[in-house]
Amino acid sequence: MNIQIFGTKKSSDTRKAERWFKERRIKFQYVNLAEKEISKGELRSVAQAVGGLSALIDEKAKDSYAVALLQHTPESMLLDKLLENQQVLRQPIVRNGRAATVGYAPDVWKGWE
Secondary structure, X not given: OOXXXXXXXXXXXXXXXXXXXXXXXXXXXXXXXXXOOOOHHHHHXXXXXXXXXXXXXXXXXXXXXXXXXXXXXOHHHHHHHHHHOHHHEOOOEEEEOOEEEEOOOHHHHHOOO
């Protein structure tokens, strides 16, 4: 397994995901989105795994203006707009090779063990 967790320390779901993998002694790489943004290729790969770019938008994000902007952005421009507004990504983003989840999803992660 090659687990990557993308999130911020402020996100309780990100902390829960880290704890879930630590409790099972599964090694993972943590990428703090507050320090390093997710790349275009990684974002595209995650979107493909989770069913599209719109699944990556956190509708409850604090930046409600950015959320509204993204919800009304045409699909052809959404990837670039998401890269510019990464503060509205649902967290955590957990990748295992080509498989990925968005949000806290231990039921899916169990299948990765």
